[in-house]
Each structure stands twice: as structure tokens, then as C-alpha cells.
Amino acid sequence: MFNKFMQEALNEAEKSLHLSEVPVGAVVVKDGIIIGRGHNLKETSNDGTMHAEIIAIKNACRNLNNWRLSDCDLFVTLEPCPMCAGAIIETRIRRVYIGAENANSGAAGTVYDILGKRSLNSTSDIYFGIMEEECKNLLKNFFEKLR
């Protein structure tokens, strides 16, 4: 079940890869159905907010016509940065399933502790290591080709 949705997030990440973007993908799931999808489009869109998670979250809000995603879970191939962690808090996403750790700017505890720090609005549970190898390898191959 977890792997099925992380595979969908990986499929999203592949779309970024084909655009020569850093391959990161995310899906938002409610009652076992994907209600939001996103892949990193920062370079293509020339918009620094266009990370996979932000796009998937905006997509989910639009589909539900609600900014509260408290019954929703997010699957993302890479640990969210502070911006995306903040968006997860703002929309009250219930659970966050993460593929690879983000040693540069991970905000679920690796560099910043935003998701972990339970403020009034934040109630997300965090699960690391979902299809970690696949998520890591996708990024590793991308950065190796870049060099």
C-alpha cells in the first residue's frame, strides 16, 4: 500500500527527470485515492516555489476545494525542504511518507526540525525509508550525469 503510492510519487519524479529537473515527485492521498500530484518544475517554470510537494498540495486543495488536508497523507520521494514542510503544516496533512533523506535542506529532522517540532498547527506523523533505495538512486543517477 505504502509502496504503491510511493511508486506513484516516483513516476512523478520521472517526469521531472525528463525535463532535466532535479527528480522529486509527490502525491497526496485521501481515503486510498490520489487527489493531488506534483513533480519538481522549478527550472521549467522559473518559479522557485514550484517544488513537487507545493504543486501536489495546491492540486489537492483545488480538488477538495478546501485548504484543510487533515485527512490526507503525502508521499514524497525526498525529505521536504523548509518551504514544503511549512506547507504541510499549513494544510495540516496527517502523515508524511518520505523516500530519501535530504542532507542539504531536509526539514523533517535531517537539517531543520520543522515537521518534528510539533507546534499548535502541526500534527503530521513522519515515516522515513519508504522505497528509500529507488528514491535515492533516481537522485544519485541524476547528479552523477550532471557532473
Added chain:
Amino acid sequence: MFNKFMQEALNEAEKSLHLSEVPVGAVVVKDGIIIGRGHNLKETSNDGTMHAEIIAIKNACRNLNNWRLSDCDLFVTLEPCPMCAGAIIETRIRRVYIGAENANSGAAGTVYDILGKRSLNSTSDIYFGIMEEECKNLLKNFFEKLR
């Protein structure tokens, strides 16, 4: 000069007020010219990412056709939350001028230390207290009326 641009941010916040949104406004300035504007539209849009800063930053990226806002300054009536602080880092905004402190979720040091924590990508200078009374009063009046 600082007050002129904070007044523009306050004008944006007034637009949120007229929509019964929490009144927060922001402008992005480059070479003395406003290139991005935003006011909080979270409830109206039913999108939890639609904070004033995110909207102003997306607007600036679109106008410059560039996700790098490294020559740009942000004026915002309320200290940014983690999501907006993360967007400031992602887009490399040079200076951030803040009106009121955000005791609930301020990420420029008040609750979270995201802008203050200088990671590799973060080089924003932070200035608190620009037209602080005006920015505080706008929020205070809003929340008092709500009760």
C-alpha cells in the same frame, strides 16, 4: 524609503482585510521598483499555500522570468511562517523587512529559526520593526473584531 514600501505592503494587507482574511501583505522590490505583490488569500482561494509572501514571490518570479530573486528585497507586514521563510530561502531574496513579530509561527527567529539559520542557500538579511505599530494594529483590530 523603507516605510514607503512597507506602506505598499500594508495596502496589500488591507485587501485581505476587506475579504475577511487575516490581514497580511507583502511586496518584492528590485532596484526601487515593486515587481511582486501579494495579500493573504488562504480562505478565499481555499488553498493553504496562498500566503501574501508566496503570492508576491510567485508574482516576482513570473515578472522577471527567473526563480532567482537575489537582487530583490521583500517587505512583509508580519514575520514569515516556515513555509514563506523557506520560499525566501529557495528564491535567494537578499533582504527581508518585517513589520510585526509573529508569536505563533514566526520563522525569522521568533518561533522557528529558519531565516536566521544561514544554510548554504540562505543569505537573507533580516530587519524587524518597520512600521511595526501600523502592522500590529491592523492584525490586532482584525482579531478583536473576530471575537
